[in-house]
Amino acid sequence: MSESARQRVLEAIGKLNYRPNTIARSLRKSHTVTIGLITDDLEGVFTMAMMRSIEEAASACGFSVFLCNSYGEMSRERAHLEVLLAKQVSGIILMSGYKVRERGAPAMDLGGVPVVYLYQYTWDVPVPCVIPDDEGGGNLGTKHLIDLGRRRIALINGPMHFEASQLRLLGYQQALKNAGLPFDPALVRTGKWNEQSGYELAHELLTLPTPPDAIFCASDSLAAGALDALHELQIHVPKDISVVGFDNRYFSGYQRPPLSSVALPLYEMGLLAGEILLNAIQGAPVNVKIHRVPCTLVKRKSCGALSDQIAPVHQERRYS
Amino acid sequence: MSESARQRVLEAIGKLNYRPNTIARSLRKSHTVTIGLITDDLEGVFTMAMMRSIEEAASACGFSVFLCNSYGEMSRERAHLEVLLAKQVSGIILMSGYKVRERGAPAMDLGGVPVVYLYQYTWDVPVPCVIPDDEGGGNLGTKHLIDLGRRRIALINGPMHFEASQLRLLGYQQALKNAGLPFDPALVRTGKWNEQSGYELAHELLTLPTPPDAIFCASDSLAAGALDALHELQIHVPKDISVVGFDNRYFSGYQRPPLSSVALPLYEMGLLAGEILLNAIQGAPVNVKIHRVPCTLVKRKSCGALSDQIAPVHQERRYS
DNA sequence: TTGAAAGCGGTACCAC
């Protein structure tokens, strides 16, 4: 085509508002440049950051993302999968918003469409899984308290049938061991994941003959309850005792004092899941294993590491 | 086809894992049963609930949802729109995560694809818009404090160049007027949307010759700061003073005392936007106007209305 | 009722 002819075509495209029909293109080339994201949770606080990075990874490669909510129901998940496959998506991410959840790994034939599990794992089917490194997180939080000079560090843990609880405990023990500190079972308490438990267990710990000089909580909700107990007992945080939570929830920066917390690497996890999926779509060999992404520590006032410097939870920053 | 033949076909479908190709179907029928959702925010806290209800409304009608993040950038928004149109979406929702934002209503020819604006409005193009009723919310929060017997109700407001601030003030004044209470300009303070402002302005209010017996804050961040000031001054909430926030953010139930708040009807807004769009897609006449969805009040301890009964923010409940 | 054929809007491959 001559240069001037090309010019005229482009002109016409602009004038007539011509847009190539991707549907026809997809039909012919039999791939859609689209991935499906099925989540079981669009209420909680963990899925947002993962969604954001998945969308980012996909967009960067020219892929679109179908967002589907299964509400944790098998039937809805299957229905969504059927639709996604009928719509010929190039790949699928199954994202969970809860820690432990039986998705019962779809026993469906997905027709060879690549799948990645996010924030959950399965042994039922050979797929790559991306989850947080809870053990490393447990180690990180404990080590930080040790580095601050704390020596009697208590752990308020979640229910032990959660693997997250088991791993966080393991990390806690590891950190103590690495520092040459003794492991005192009396300093480890287990409850539910809520504030009520944090409150009650903190009370228990503080009435011990030799109370702890730091409390590491396996969730921010537990930590919120612990802070309540400390406030009630007029024990100053972080002067008298350091507190560190886990999960870096939205409210942790709004605690008094602002709560230091081990952050789940949600954004990075979504990014990794997206990358793994997109590579698989492009035919790269998939590394079928459980990818554990390291947690990070968000330092605020409750651990005693900071005086002025404050890490933001989100857009907002804390004064004083 | 005979009954037995039908049987055999269904059997074969099951055995061969046949799935009809929606892409081919869409090409032939020239509609895709898919809508696009473009948001400028996948970080904040307002978009989640809207996304959820949009997905719900769409799913219920057999529609899939493309999720796109523009990061508030015009160029990305245009790029996403181009892709969505090329992919022949049946309709588009433009959702904002911020209160006031110039999206500059795409001056693009969308080829007649129906559009709904969500959490923002525009006069630039004739489209239906769905936003919260900020004035009603201002009225609601103030009226509640009046009903609790408060008579000197202060308002800590956001910057007045935000329409939300103007409307919430209007609602506040309306409620006072309806109750026959005087409007005292000294009780109205304006700052930024953050805690720092809430803290400082609450201090100002409480050093007035006749301090207020209630503070209505135009955001939960402002309220968090106000609670800090009250705590510092050892003024008991809600015995000595009632506090009500606005937005019902994730952290409001984690304040001490748990913060009552005027909740944005995010879920309902998403649902309405979805319904409007789906109706438009099905050819129903669109009501091109600004739909203002009423706010609701979430009662917690800080207003003094409750002693035991606690309203949950999300899954979590408060003890005591 | 059933079967054959055209066509949706692109892409890919062919011969020229």
Added chain:
DNA sequence: GTGGTACCGCTTTCAA
């Protein structure tokens, strides 16, 4: 290069 044609998989129409 360039123009013609088959084809992706489904819907629709028309004929048998």
